[in-house]
Amino acid sequence: MADRRIIVVGAGITGLAAAHRLLTDNPDTDVVVLEACASPGGLIRTSPFAGLPVDEAADSFLVRVPWALDLCTELGLDDELVAPHARAASVWLDGIHRPLPSPNVLGIPLDPNSVEKGLLPTEDIERLAGAGLPDSPLAGGDLSVGQVVRSCAGDAVFERLVDVLLGGVNAGRADDLSCEVMAPQLLAAARSPEGLLAALRSLHAQADPSAPVFNAHPSGMGHLVDTLVGRLGNRLRLHSPVTGLERNDAGWLVGTTGGVELADAVVLAVPAFVAADLLGPIQAEAAEHLAQVPYASVSLAAFAFQRNDLDVTGDQSGFLVPRDAGLFMTACSYAGSKWAHLGTGDRVLLRVSAGRNDDFRHAGMDDDTLQRALAGDLAVTLGVEAPPDAVRVSRWPRSLPQFAPGHADRMAAIDDRLAEAAPGLRVTGAFRHGVGIPACIRSGTEAAAAVVHTV
Ligand SMILES: Cc1cc2nc3c(=O)[nH]c(=O)nc-3n(C[C@H](O)[C@H](O)[C@H](O)COP(=O)(O)OP(=O)(O)OC[C@H]3O[C@@H](n4cnc5c(N)ncnc54)[C@H](O)[C@@H]3O)c2cc1C
Numbered sequence: 485m486a487d488r489r490i491i492v493v494g495a496g497i498t499g500l501a502a503a504h505r506l507l508t509d510n511p512d513t514d515v516v517v518l519e520a521c522a523s524p525g526g527l528i529r530t531s532p533f534a535g536l537p538v539d540e541a542a543d544s545f546l547v548r549v550p551w552a553l554d555l556c557t558e559l560g561l562d563d564e565l566v567a568p569h570a571r572a573a574s575v576w577l578d579g580i581h582r583p584l585p586s587p588n589v590l591g592i593p594l595d596p597n598s599v600e601k602g603l604l605p606t607e608d609i610e611r612l613a614g615a616g617l618p619d620s621p622l623a624g625g626d627l628s629v630g631q632v633v634r635s636c637a638g639d640a641v642f643e644r645l646v647d648v649l650l651g652g653v654n655a656g657r658a659d660d661l662s663c664e665v666m667a668p669q670l671l672a673a674a675r676s677p678e679g680l681l682a683a684l685r686s687l688h689a690q691a692d693p694s695a696p697v698f699n700a701h702p703s704g705m706g707h708l709v710d711t712l713v714g715r716l717g718n719r720l721r722l723h724s725p726v727t728g729l730e731r732n733d734a735g736w737l738v739g740t741t742g743g744v745e746l747a748d749a750v751v752l753a754v755p756a757f758v759a760a761d762l763l764g765p766i767q768a769e770a771a772e773h774l775a776q777v778p779y780a781s782v783s784l785a786a787f788a789f790q791r792n793d794l795d796v797t798g799d800q801s802g803f804l805v806p807r808d809a810g811l812f813m814t815a816c817s818y819a820g821s822k823w824a825h826l827g828t829g830d831r832v833l834l835r836v837s838a839g840r841n842d843d844f845r846h847a848g849m850d851d852d853t854l855q856r857a858l859a860g861d862l863a864v865t866l867g868v869e870a871p872p873d874a875v876r877v878s879r880w881p882r883s884l885p886q887f888a889p890g891h892a893d894r895m896a897a898i899d900d901r902l903a904e905a906a907p908g909l910r911v912t913g914a915f916r917h918g919v920g921i922p923a924c925i926r927s928g929t930e931a932a933a934a935v936v937h938t939v
Pocket of ligand 1: 493494495496497498499518519520521524525526527528540541542543544545546724725726727753754755758782783784880883884912913914915918919920921922924
């Protein structure tokens with residue numbers, strides 16, 4: 485007989501990580517996961533394309549932070565993980581592919597000699613030889629990535645490199661993104677007495693240069709979802725959208741389209757705007773903070789070209805496109821060069837993205853129009869004029885939360901309000917610590933630990 489019942493709402497990677505932690509650490513707890521859709525995984529989906537398991541969104545995860553790698557190790561998947569085959573990337577600037585300087589940290593070049601002619605103005609390259617002290621003392625608390633990098637490394641480094649890389653991660657504008665959430669290591673380095681560049685160089689000197697930055701699973705990121713789901717068994721209920729939440733003396737009443745479920749505690753692992761609606765009647769201030777988290781919508785198209793029509797250099801993993809480049813696409817990953825398991829002899833596989841927090845053109849296009857627009861950009865950037873053998877378009881509306889400076893404080897305020905008004909309820913997801921899979925796993929894991937302590 486279970487000693488308590490905890491419901492997790494949402495079977496994206498955050499909810500699955502929370503459920504896994506609850507089950508593993510608390511075998512006497514009855515855990516139920518309620519998922520609105522017909523399949524689990526949320527924004528993680530792998531499906532066959534050109535005969536290969538090609539991810540429709542996330543295809544890999546950062547291994548320089550622990551949470552995803554630790555979970556894979558716990559699940560026995562670590563030996564199966566693979567590192568990218570090709571690692572060099574470029575930025576489409578001034579109508580050409582300009583290689584990203586190496587080494588760099590989030591686009592900030594650590595060695596001025598690695599900066600190719602024409603990438604940055606001479607005075608900015610000269611500045612990169614210095615310590616990277618801010619133009620004027622940095623204010624306390626959270627700052628935007630733009631404030632930090634512009635002040636310590638100059639506008640050109642920010643606009644031509646950092647904004648393209650970091651803004652690309654969540655389809656946002658790095659001038660408006662919290663440095664504390666998006667790049668805490670930059671904030672710490674910028675505030676160190678030695679200066680941003682000197683601190684980054686010291687950190688880099690201690691790192692293993694051969695260690696991969698990302699890992700993937702050869703069956704796609706869906707394999708991580710499948711493994712977690714396999715451990716849940718019939719505790720996962722699909723087609724079960726949660727429509728209301730209420731608390732009474734017996735505990736939490738979780739309303740679904742199929743009836744009401746009773747729980748001692750609830751982990752809400754849904755997008756912030758869904759959590760806001762559910763929390764509205766329970767704690768208006770927390771709901772308001774959640775409702776104010778903006779989301780960007782993106783689309784991702786997979787293309788397969790005949791190698792005779794397009795050949796990309798084997799050591800290149802792809803390129804990024806700045807928002808002012810006049811193109812429609814935002815990035816192109818050479819999936820078949822980057823990942824050995826997606827390499828095919830006769831075809832070249834690309835994954836091409838569109839959409840930003842302030843660029844909604846893709847959302848208004850049907851699939852044919854969208855793929856034509858992207859193919860047009862591929863003709864400009866890669867010179868491929870021949871039609872692709874196959875194209876697959878995946879839509880991800882309101883998928884990438886945007887973290888304005890001060891975000892962590894607002895999340896802490898939500899936790900405080902809920903601790904008083906809604907004991908046993910925790911809201912979590914990609915909107916908390918960052919959109920990356922490791923950050924989501926961390927968020928789910930922390931939420932699981934937090935609710936267990938309340939019941
Ligand atoms: C195109 C794209 C590419 C990406 N690439 C990468 C990458 O390469 N590496 C990386 O680390 N990250 C990547 N990300 C980010 C990462 O995939 C996501 O941030 C992460 O998967 C979000 O997980 P989540 O569980 O927080 O949210 P979601 O995946 O959105 O899961 C929330 C779940 O809640 C369910 N739900 C919603 N409402 C209800 C309700 N009322 N009742 C019950 N269930 C409900 C949803 O159906 C969904 O299953 C990418 C994202 C996108 C969009």
